[in-house]
Amino acid sequence: MQAWELFHALSRPFSGMYNLSHGLVCAILLPYIVKYNWKYNIKMYSQIAIAMGINNKFSEKELAQKVTDKIFELNNILGIPLNFKKI
Numbered sequence: 001m002q003a004w005e006l007f008h009a010l011s012r013p014f015s016g017m018y019n020l021s022h023g024l025v026c027a028i029l030l031p032y033i034v035k036y037n038w039k040y041n042i043k044m045y046s047q048i049a050i051a052m053g054i055n056n057k058f059s060e061k062e063l064a065q066k067v068t069d070k071i072f073e074l075n076n077i078l079g080i081p082l083n084f085k086k087i
């Protein structure tokens with residue numbers, strides 16, 4: 001299962017149980033899913049890192065690992081809560 005399928009699947013019960021928008025729940029869950037998933041597809045996540053503007057001076061593995069923090073950073077800029085306790 002790919003990361004985007006997993007956080008979509010997980011977002012459905014959270015959205016329903018807590019009456020939150022699907023997009024908000026997806027945004028909160030995404031970095032946690034990526035944090036778990038990046039190591040299973042280093043090539044793809046390294047490409048995502050470069051597309052997100054992360055400097056490609058790093059190794060493929062380091063780039064893939066940095067995607068999680070970049071998503072947390074973007075979520076913070078957008079005011080997306082860090083977790084469901086913050087809502």
Ligand SMILES: [Fe+2]
Pocket residue numbers: 008022026
């Ligand atoms: Fe969606």
